[in-house]
Amino acid sequence: MGTSGDRASRAAPRLTLVTPPLGRADATADALAAALNAADIAAVLLRPGEGDEGALVARIEALRILIQSNGAALLLDGHPDLVARTQADGAHLTGIEAFKAAAPSLKPKYIAGCGALTTRHDAMLAGESGADYVMFGEPDRAGRRPGFEAVLERCSWWAETLTIPCVGYAASLDEAAALANAGADFVALDETLWRDARTLAAALEALTQRVAEPAR
Numbered sequence: 001m002g003t004s005g006d007r008a009s010r011a012a013p014r015l016t017l018v019t020p021p022l023g024r025a026d027a028t029a030d031a032l033a034a035a036l037n038a039a040d041i042a043a044v045l046l047r048p049g050e051g052d053e054g055a056l057v058a059r060i061e062a063l064r065i066l067i068q069s070n071g072a073a074l075l076l077d078g079h080p081d082l083v084a085r086t087q088a089d090g091a092h093l094t095g096i097e098a099f100k101a102a103a104p105s106l107k108p109k110y111i112a113g114c115g116a117l118t119t120r121h122d123a124m125l126a127g128e129s130g131a132d133y134v135m136f137g138e139p140d141r142a143g144r145r146p147g148f149e150a151v152l153e154r155c156s157w158w159a160e161t162l163t164i165p166c167v168g169y170a171a172s173l174d175e176a177a178a179l180a181n182a183g184a185d186f187v188a189l190d191e192t193l194w195r196d197a198r199t200l201a202a203a204l205e206a207l208t209q210r211v212a213e214p215a216r
């Protein structure tokens with residue numbers, strides 16, 4: 001079990017980029033390429049958007065090579081049934097029940113992560129059920145997020161208790177720095193950061209510098 005004293009020696013968190021829901025994939029490609037070139041991106045959480053299966057597959061495949069050729073893992077937001085078909089690296093499942101239902105079809109070949117964990121008990125269940133990571137702080141389908149202080153507490157508790165990676169979801173650069181100091185192994189960047197007044201590359205470079213600062 002880690003302690004808060006161990007946190008200063010932890011490696012700087014890596015970044016996970018969350019896309020907006022996709023419409024035409026090529027409308028996202030340029031911004032995504034800029035992000036991948038500007039910072040060390042561990043993974044891209046791709047939100048395929050609405051449409052029939054053929055449309056979703058086309059959107060995913062249009063961005064897959066761009067993502068994976070830059071060394072980032074391609075994770076689908078839901079749609080575990082499309083992971084193998086699109087040669088993605090895994091799926092992010094919303095809630096413990098969705099995770100438990102999909103994980104057996106994904107593991108051990110593919111990454112299976114779990115988010116929308118509203119209680120410590122559910123987070124522990126996800127870890128015990130083989131989650132490759134847990135995520136705290138992401139908004140629900142209606143855009144509602146947990147209170148940020150609660151997210152920080154949950155990330156800190158997880159980092160001090162378990163070794164399974166923890167992803168903290170940040171809606172701002174200040175939140176990202178706080179999540180890094182709380183012990184998150186990865187920081188997921190909310191899509192609103194893509195609309196920052198600065199260029200996407202500058203925003204990601206600034207965030208990388210901030211999350212690389214040692215915890216105090």
